[in-house]
Amino acid sequence: MAETGTWWALLVAPAMLLGFAVAAVSADAVLDARNAGRPITVSTVVRPLLAVPRAVLAQPRRLPASDRLLWRAGVITVPVAAVLSTLVIPFGDHVVADLSVGVVWFNAMEVLTWAGLWLAGWGPNAAFSLVGGYRFLAQGLAYELPLMFALISAATGAQSLRVTDIAGAQHGLWYAVWMPFAFLVYLAGVLAFSFLGPFAYPAGRDVAEGVLGETSGVDRLLLEAGRWLWLAAGAAMAVPLFLGGGAGPGLPPWAWSLVKTLLVLAVLIWLLRRLPTVRADRYVELAWVVLLPLSVLQTLVPALADLSL
Numbered sequence: 001m002a003e004t005g006t007w008w009a010l011l012v013a014p015a016m017l018l019g020f021a022v023a024a025v026s027a028d029a030v031l032d033a034r035n036a037g038r039p040i041t042v043s044t045v046v047r048p049l050l051a052v053p054r055a056v057l058a059q060p061r062r063l064p065a066s067d068r069l070l071w072r073a074g075v076i077t078v079p080v081a082a083v084l085s086t087l088v089i090p091f092g093d094h095v096v097a098d099l100s101v102g103v104v105w106f107n108a109m110e111v112l113t114w115a116g117l118w119l120a121g122w123g124p125n126a127a128f129s130l131v132g133g134y135r136f137l138a139q140g141l142a143y144e145l146p147l148m149f150a151l152i153s154a155a156t157g158a159q160s161l162r163v164t165d166i167a168g169a170q171h172g173l174w175y176a177v178w179m180p181f182a183f184l185v186y187l188a189g190v191l192a193f194s195f196l197g198p199f200a201y202p203a204g205r206d207v208a209e210g211v212l213g214e215t216s217g218v219d220r221l222l223l224e225a226g227r228w229l230w231l232a233a234g235a236a237m238a239v240p241l242f243l244g245g246g247a248g249p250g251l252p253p254w255a256w257s258l259v260k261t262l263l264v265l266a267v268l269i270w271l272l273r274r275l276p277t278v279r280a281d282r283y284v285e286l287a288w289v290v291l292l293p294l295s296v297l298q299t300l301v302p303a304l305a306d307l308s309l
Contacts, residue, residue: 132210197272
């Protein structure tokens with residue numbers, strides 16, 4: 001049974017999410033250096049972090065006729081939504097808010113990112129950033145329904161929307177084992193709502209970085225941080241949904257949650273470097289013709305298993 005509502009969890013959860021995000025950025029920098037044939041040193045690991053003070057001190061960009069209120073609201077929404085999503089993610093035996101609709105909360109925070117990135121693309125009143133915002137909406141229409149059915153598969157298996165119930169219902173047989181397609185669709189969804197790797201189309205170079213192109217200084221830092229925070233949040237949520245939560249032999253539950261989250265994060269970083277960028281129109285076709293029907297069929301597996309009991 002997870003312990004809920006402890007005051008220190010309100011501080012620890014965002015701090016751990018930030019730690020996972022920093023680890024992901026550093027690992028990505030190491031892989032980038034290795035692929036470029038550069039030596040891997042301590043400076044390689046900390047180089048992405050050195051950009052933080054430069055971004056804080058940089059002058060924010062001002063554009064004529066931009067809607068600064070909507071622009072700033074969109075920029076702030078992305079990292080804030082990522083942090084809020086962690087409130088329902090159990091880490092070992094501890095969770096900030098053990099909501100009865102925890103899966104819905106996580107999905108709602110992820111959908112809130114749609115609004116944030118759309119505003120970040122609309123607010124500057126610039127063509128390329130607007131195109132990037134539209135690209136994310138198109139991408140969202142493709143990945144969201146398969147992702148929702150992946151979440152529903154895990155919830156159906158546990159007959160609960162409470163994340164701690166889903167983790168506890170796996171009883172030594174992880175949902176990733178007998179719901180593998182849902183697990184894979186979920187991982188693809190994490191990359192998509194983080195708009196990284198194969199789903200970096202909204203921030204593509206062909207449109208001058210799209211939703212990121214007109215941002216600078218703290219605004220750019222917040223959007224970039226939001227991407228990696230969402231990647232870390234998605235990796236952490238995969239553990240209770242599909243990998244048994246903190247269950248495991250020998251180690252305390254918090255240690256198993258840590259190990260599993262880092263392993264999922266490592267897989268996601270490997271995938272975002274191995275898979276090519278997918279155009280939104282092609283991914284929409286793949287999602288609606290292939291992924292969505294298979295996701296519905298995957299959802300029927302735990303549903304039929306529950307009916308047979």
